Amino acid sequence: MTPKFILRFDDISPNMAWSKFSAFDALSREFNIPLLLGVVPKCLDPKLAVEPVRHDFWDVVRDWSARGCTIAQHGYTHQYVTRCRGILGVGNKSELAGLPYEEQLSKLVEGKKILVQQGVWQPVFMAPAHSFDEVTLQVLKELNFLHITDGYGVYPYDIGSLRAVPQLFSAPKHFGFGVYTICLHVNNMTQRQVENTLHFVRQHKDRFISFNDAVNISCPVPGISLAIRVITTCVLRKIRNLRLAKAD
Numbered sequence: 001m002t003p004k005f006i007l008r009f010d011d012i013s014p015n016m017a018w019s020k021f022s023a024f025d026a027l028s029r030e031f032n033i034p035l036l037l038g039v040v041p042k043c044l045d046p047k048l049a050v051e052p053v054r055h056d057f058w059d060v061v062r063d064w065s066a067r068g069c070t071i072a073q074h075g076y077t078h079q080y081v082t083r084c085r086g087i088l089g090v091g092n093k094s095e096l097a098g099l100p101y102e103e104q105l106s107k108l109v110e111g112k113k114i115l116v117q118q119g120v121w122q123p124v125f126m127a128p129a130h131s132f133d134e135v136t137l138q139v140l141k142e143l144n145f146l147h148i149t150d151g152y153g154v155y156p157y158d159i160g161s162l163r164a165v166p167q168l169f170s171a172p173k174h175f176g177f178g179v180y181t182i183c184l185h186v187n188n189m190t191q192r193q194v195e196n197t198l199h200f201v202r203q204h205k206d207r208f209i210s211f212n213d214a215v216n217i218s219c220p221v222p223g224i225s226l227a228i229r230v231i232t233t234c235v236l237r238k239i240r241n242l243r244l245a246k247a248d
């Protein structure tokens with residue numbers, strides 16, 4: 001099996017870097033590539049406000065949804081309130097992990113309510129800062145979420161009651177098989193990174209699939225999927241935490 005890719009964008013919010021995102025949007029329309037878009041229901045994170053607000057924000061999200069993009073709920077307000085790294089064991093901040101059930105539930109209920117009111121909610125979750133815990137998984141089950149974009153490995157796997165599609169790299173790297181979620185934060189991308197990613201997508205446009213198609217991919221060789229997940233968990237955790245230590 002040749003590798004497949006998903007193009008994932010975090011931090012979709014009214015004040016995001018539209019000037020950088022627009023080239024990806026145009027490319028996805030040109031080649032009919034459905035994007036995975038992590039929409040912050042009620043963004044109160046000042047770090048995500050980098051360009052003037054788009055007042056037609058929800059019209060734009062509805063348009064993406066109508067043309068087959070996957071809309072994932074990216075937390076609620078995107079404000080980090082704990083230093084909990086969650087199940088994946090990376091980072092040192094979270095909007096949810098470490099909080100009691102009732103608090104996580106009320107945040108995600110409010111977030112879901114906004115997306116439902118805007119007509120764009122789908123049963124897909126994207127955790128801010130990749131940080132969620134066992135309690136988050138219980139809350140997601142309660143709110144009828146089915147899928148999550150995160151975790152190690154190169155094939156979809158089950159976590160709690162959810163089906164997860166892994167997310168390893170922010171660059172288009174791969175091992176020659178499996179499914180890879182390329183995780184992009186346009187607010188922080190340089191023009192060069194934008195150009196390089198656009199080039200890769202153009203070169204491999206037939207290998208880009210929707211998140212919903214990725215959910216149904218299974219590993220052709222039993223046992224390999226778990227083995228790769230264990231290996232990538234160990235290696236990437238070390239690398240990510242080393243980076244974090246350097247950044248601190």
Ligand SMILES: [Zn+2]
Binds near residue numbers: 010127128
């Ligand atoms: Zn985020």
